[in-house]
Amino acid sequence: MTQTPSQPDSLSDGPEADILTPILDVERIEDDYYRGIATPGGRGRSFGGQVIAQALMSATRTVEAGRANHSLHAYFLRPGKADEPVLYRVARDMDGRSFSNRRVVAVQNGKPILNLTASFQVESEGLAHEDAFPDDIPDPEELENELQLAERHPGAVAPEVMEFLRLNRPVEVRPVGPTPPFDMTPRRGVQYRWMRTRFPLCDDPIIHRAALAYTSDLGLIQGALTAHGRAWLDEGAKVASLDHALWIHGDFRMDDWLLYCIQSPWTGSARGMALGQVYTRDRRLVASVAQEGMMRFPD
Known part of the structure; x- marks a missing residue:
């Protein structure tokens, strides 16, 4: 099968x-095979959100124009290496009248590191409802970002974390209310954070959906840890995503503020589950997220 001509071969062409x-x-x-670049200057393990986003982009390249991704489900199989590229192999499982389905295997050094399935749909009309935007959420302009919080709480994070926060990272996060590691009080219930890219993106909705796939993995499993007053930064902690699911309900811009609402219904057996909802500033529910992670701490 041939490469779909309606999709560019590289985002950098835009x-x-x-x-x-x-x-x-x-x-x-070649047909149905793609390569994702390593993280520039990366070291250690790959960020799972990047592998998910690249797998989604690979699947999208094989789908005809007019079919937008509305869901993806991924399993993390092995840790990836941030300084090495990843090969993505796409299987075109189904192209129907309204839906297309793709399977993607991400391979590094000859071994699968992630399996992903993604579904795409033509725009359709139908019944509609959504959960309401939460009450009493301050605007992002009233809040500090993670670096500002760290600088206001000296000693709350390790020096290497401060170095990471000072990097020119692609996404800015502004927590709403107390948050680890600056406040380690155990908390149940919903945790809120505003997030957006630090720079404008182009208008292509494909890019914004890939950017959300990347960003939705940032700090999601922390929602399960916060219920116990723990953080993934804790000494000796071993925290890793096991799977990730994302449902996209409508269009949005990742370079405008989005509200990420995170809660954890359960932890146990050295695992924790976190659920997320994503709203635009004009109060539309545009995505839902679910993730289970491994959480191990020294005795």
């Missing part, structure tokens, strides 16, 4: 590049 788009991008090698 508008002026930014620091996020290149690490979401994939390069076509």
